[in-house]
Amino acid sequence: MRWLVALDESECSEWIIGWMRAFPHSKQTVVTVVHVLAPLEVPESIGVSGQQLLLQQQSAMVEALLDRVRRLLEESFADVEVIVREGVPSSEILQVIQERRPDLVVSGMQGLYRSPGFTIGGVAQRLLSYAPCSLMLVPGKVQAGGGLRIMLATDGSEDAQRAAGVVAGLPGIREVTIVSVVRLLGSEKAVLERFQPEESRKMEAAFLRQRRVVARKAIAGCECLLRDASITVRGRVIAGHPAEAIVRAARRDAADLLVVGSRGLTGVKAAALGSVSQAVAQLAPCPVLIVKP
Known part of the structure; x- marks a missing residue:
């Protein structure tokens, strides 16, 4: 069994990891973690050195997040792979899904609520429409035991x-x-x-x-x-x-x-x-x- 989970820097990622660890699964389940670095809107006024510093801070924050995620998941799953991409989150996540062909994709639901109604632009909605495999959507803070x-x-x-x-x-x-x-x-x-x-x-x-x-x-x-x-x-x-x-x-x-x-x-x-x-x-x-x- 192979799961793929899409994470960002929000606190929802913590809730998703907690849910995944408690959710019933086979001991042989392997997990692929996908994180997409969306382009930063860096103002030119801060100069080249300021832009570089900002990008370094982003990289350090993401590295710390993914290290923690890997450690937590390795306590509950047979193997954990971490993939970092750059670009449009929904497109990059769907590309990894095509490459890894997971049995289940896990994601947060925030993308469904960016504007009133069912928005095509949200990551969760794109996964609902285009992911070829089963999908588990986690809304906000949840507890599983x-x-x-x-x-x-x-x-x-x-x-x-x-x-x-x-x-x-x-x-x-x-x-x-x-x-x-x-x-x-x-x-x-x-x-x-x-x-x-x-x-x-x-x-x-x-x-x-x-x-x-x-x-x-x-x-x-x-x-x-x-x-x-x-x-x-x-x-x-x-x-x-x-x-x-x-x-x-x-x-x-x-x-x-x-x-x-x-x-x-x-x-x-x-x-x-x-x-x-x-x-x-x-x-x-x-x-x-x-x-x-």
């Missing part, structure tokens, strides 16, 4: 089953809550309103009843995978817009980790179509593991 409270969202798809398989393979996991969303009527409701009120109510109830059946079946499919791994499972059908309902459930249960499957679309197609997994990553109060094919 024994007995992680994991919430797995499923819609019964192959992507959700794949995510359940990943959870089943995590060492030391004892309990998982599986949620499946009954989507409320949208355009169908406008059609039903053309019928007589009593008939419309009956048809609406039939629609929702069928969706609950599908949701329970989706939960049952994931339960089989997890129980085979001796994990205690709780299933719950929830209602609403998928991403909002999943995040609401995670907040109510104080989940430590949300796990969702993804179709694995990348590039322009992923950015244009969006997905439940991307919306969950934007809204979630806890780390999110997005499992791609």
Whole structure:
């Protein structure tokens, strides 16, 4: 198993390292740490010597950060590689991903919130759209310890089953809550309103009843995978817009980790179509593991 983690000089890097060390992983897991030196906007007024001093200070700060990161990770992982690049952070990180082909990329979420909405310019959003492997996004200060409270969202798809398989393979996991969303009527409701009120109510109830059946079946499919791994499972059908309902459930249960499957679309197609997994990553109060094919 190979992980790749993207770090900067912010305090979020400390939180990410702490989360990684506590997160269940195989003893054979190796880690690649990527740090990108973005170009400094150095004023000409400080002169050549001032510019050189500023660059030296940046280099010393980064070297100290990465030395500390390496020492911490070497206590928990089989091998740690550190890579320093210069350039645009998102582009350089994606290039290293192509070169190293990790199974999982770990990053902070700040890039999602540089401006209102889901911004393409943020590093995290670029990773969501373009990284070809699974992705774990860590929002702000989080704590991980024994007995992680994991919430797995499923819609019964192959992507959700794949995510359940990943959870089943995590060492030391004892309990998982599986949620499946009954989507409320949208355009169908406008059609039903053309019928007589009593008939419309009956048809609406039939629609929702069928969706609950599908949701329970989706939960049952994931339960089989997890129980085979001796994990205690709780299933719950929830209602609403998928991403909002999943995040609401995670907040109510104080989940430590949300796990969702993804179709694995990348590039322009992923950015244009969006997905439940991307919306969950934007809204979630806890780390999110997005499992791609």
